[in-house]
Amino acid sequence: MISPIATTKNYILQPSLLAKHMKTLEWLSATAFWKKEMLFFRKLLDEYAGKFTADDDHKKVHHLQNIVTYYKDELIDSLAAKLRLHEKKLADMLETKDELNTVYIKEHIALMQELQSANDQVRDYKEELFCLIEKAM
Secondary structure: OOOOOOOOOOOOOOHHHHHHHHHHHHHHHHHHHHHHHHHHHHHHHHHHHHHOOOHHHHHHHHHHHHHHHHHHHHHHHHHHHHHHHHHHHHHHHHHOOOOOOHHHHHHHHHHHHHHHHHHHHHHHHHHHHHHHHHHHO
16 A cells, blocks of 8 residues: 555655645544543543532533543544544555545545544533532542
């Protein structure tokens, strides 16, 4: 398989495709980081869960634990798999010298929007989590 960033005598990667490749790699890195964050958040919730006495707080802890489980075990893995497939499609495009594949470009835009949305959700989750943990400190 051709590496998306390689240059050979047969083709030169267009700058726009190189930018898409680099953005995809950034998001792959982000998904790996989110996975580690979720493990940390699980430990944080487990450590502080016993310090809450109000029913509302117990419900919030349970809700946040469910979100961690969903993100860690499903969402993040799904997004990382989509990113790896996206990179494979780019490599296949380069192999067939089809660098103007409009389907790929539309998929890229949709995937980047999905990842930005996930990033926003993770940010909001962290804010909610830290506000709750701060109450226990």
